[in-house]
Amino acid sequence: MSTYWGDGTTARDYHRALPVVATTLPLLRARSAGAAVWRRFGRPGWHTLTDALDNPDGDQLLASQRAAADQARREQQAAEREAARPACTRCAAKFTDERWAEKDRTVWDDGLCGSCRQADADQRERREAEEAAEQQRAVEAAAAEAERGCIWWRRS
Known part of the structure; x- marks a missing residue:
């Protein structure tokens, strides 16, 4: 009782x-x-x-x-x-409510949380910046080589 x-x-x-x-x-x-x-x-x-x-x-x-x-x-x-909340496929962090809703709205999803997505975007930007800088150095080197070659042709 x-x-x-x-x-x-x-x-x-x-x-x-x-x-x-x-x-x-x-x-x-x-x-x-x-x-x-x-x-x-x-x-x-x-x-x-x-x-x-x-x-x-x-x-x-x-x-x-x-x-x-x-x-x-x-x-x-x-x-x-x-318990049913999905988790990031990379870091296993649980999705936020906003990220979970976004995952449910899209047909294809990468399965990454917001911070892993941001890290991928940052890495992609760094890689693109390095490639652009490398291309710029190659263009400058080619221009310098062409200018050196033009000087020799003028003297001869």
Whole structure:
């Protein structure tokens, strides 16, 4: 048996047990079955049958139990969603919500997270800059060679 306290609620959860009520035949004969002649085990005093069987704050208890079950269900769904979250194929970092939505929208996806994509883009830019610089050096070297060759032709 659990006792619940808080928010003005004091209720007992009898774990689906039946309440036990009792009376005596002389009390039933003297008064009637509708009078306060019933004792509920675990409660003080005499009660009418409906009061003895009633759990007056059971609705609040039920509401709090439903709220706790809803919260547990939401937490379970969030945990399942996180477990299903895709990860980067390179660094295994979990995708952000934005990256996950982008992955779902596109037909073809590289499977990389934002930081790995940025690292690839930076590496590609460096490589292109190095190739452009190499081409520029080759052009300058060819121009210098052509100018040297032109000088010799002029002298002869």
